[in-house]
Amino acid sequence: MIVNPLQRIRSIKVKFSIVIVAAVVVTLAVNEIGLALNFRAGFRAGVAAIIALGMVQLMARGMTSPLRSMERAATAMAQGDLSRRVSASSSDEVGRLAVAFNHMADELAAEDQHRRELIANVSHELRTPISALRATLENVVDGVVAPDPALLRTMLAQTERLQRLVTQLLDLSRLESGGTPIHKLPFPVVDLLDAVADEAALHSPDMAFDVQIEPLDLVVDGDPERLHQVVANLVENAVRFAPEATPIVLRARRTASHIVLEVEDQGPGIPPGSLARVFERFYRTDEARSADEGGSGLGLAIARWIVELHRGTIRAEQVDPHGCRIVVRLPG
Ligand SMILES: Nc1ncnc2c1ncn2[C@@H]1O[C@H](COP(=O)(O)OP(=O)(O)O)[C@@H](O)[C@H]1O
Ligand SMILES: [Mg+2]
Incomplete structure (x- = not known):
């Protein structure tokens, strides 16, 4: 693969300037050569345009491809695929944007993972007391155990535990989302x-x-x-x-x-x-x-x-x- 001569330049403005100047120089050179060889003006202009365009293509290669791949990745991420990353090879603004984009994608993926774990934890913590309550209630309904005060107290304790858990979860989620401002x-x-x-x-x-x-x-x-x-x-x-x-x-x-x-x-x-x-x-x-x-x-x-x-x-x-x-x- 041919190494892009502009890859290491850190400013996209400088890159554009170099490409424009190079295109102008090539156009002039081709024109001069054409003049010396007595070619017609239209032919000289055509050849100059083709060579200049080819050169711009070659030099500007890679300047916009990260933008296109970012566009594709952003679309995929909006649809829920947070594993997409873009390759960032140039060191100009677009390259740095790609690096920042990947960083943002990492953060989003980590946040998503965190949220999934939280939901799994919450479900697990809620399921345990609910299962215990349900088992006890089933026994009462089936007549296996009598609903005496001691049993009812255990069930009350389990209900209280559930309520405490839900209250704490709500508290934590309000605190984390900034929903509870601090009044000092x-x-x-x-x-x-x-x-x-x-x-x-x-x-x-x-x-x-x-x-x-x-x-x-x-x-x-x-x-x-x-x-x-x-x-x-x-x-x-x-x-x-x-x-x-x-x-x-x-x-x-x-x-x-x-x-x-x-x-x-x-x-x-x-x-x-x-x-x-x-x-x-x-x-x-x-x-x-x-x-x-x-x-x-x-x-x-x-x-x-x-x-x-x-x-x-x-x-x-x-x-x-x-x-x-x-x-x-x-x-x-
Ligand atoms: N005073 C303490 N002595 C020993 N371990 C403690 C103490 N305080 C907290 N811990 C440990 O930290 C854990 C988390 O505490 P906390 O967030 O208050 O949860 P919880 O009290 O619901 O278990 C406890 O489960 C326990 O393992
Ligand atoms: Mg505690």
Whole structure:
């Protein structure tokens, strides 16, 4: 294959200029030669035009073909085929456009894959409690078991789990689509941590909740309701994993540039390999999965979205000798 002499030029304007100048030079040269050989004007013009056109064809080869292949790929992608890519060999604007096009196609394909996985996960998570409910109801209808209060309570618990899951999914999807704007205002951290601790104590009277704020009048700039949701999610996990009668610490302090909120428990903690992954949707450690304590793996994903909407960060740490600490850093 003949290498296109213009392939390495980075500007399409320069390429066009070179092609035009070359065509003009060839036309003139052919004209001069024709004159010297005493050819007629019409013949000279015809030959010059043919040679110039041939040269332009040769030099401009590849300048527009990426555009055509992008057009075909875009049409295919609009019809749902996200595997199309275009070959980008030149280094001019069209070549760079092709590279950007491929990049966009990669992102779209990844997003599509992500969406499929999410739907698969959601369906799976919904199917489990629904199947359990259905099996129980079938037994009741067939007269195999009597609908006594204990059975009805289990079914109620399963229904509640389903409802919680659907609520969390809706929350997460609203957060991700930007449907829940953050309404920031400065408010005392003590209000936030006390409210969460009081609520948690109501549900788990056997646990001790220890609120530590330094200094006590610490103020955070954030959305009170959303931050409540974050801390409540963290405390809910701590309560579930911590052994009975061990304290759960809700801590707040300030650093030079941040307000740091921490929730700490003395449970088994999160294995080092899972510390980053627990913030992914539906991710639960093997321990949490096998214990099947009713979690869905969405709580920390929601917490991370809210914290990131506040331009903060969230991470999980191990506590010595055992336990889990979730650290939220908010600008402030
Ligand atoms: N305090 C904790 N101690 C031990 N493991 C935890 C703790 N908090 C979270 N995890 C792990 O992170 C996973 C994800 O938590 P989360 O997103 O809140 O989902 P869920 O609580 O529904 O399981 C949990 O399933 C568990 O494996
Ligand atoms: Mg949770």
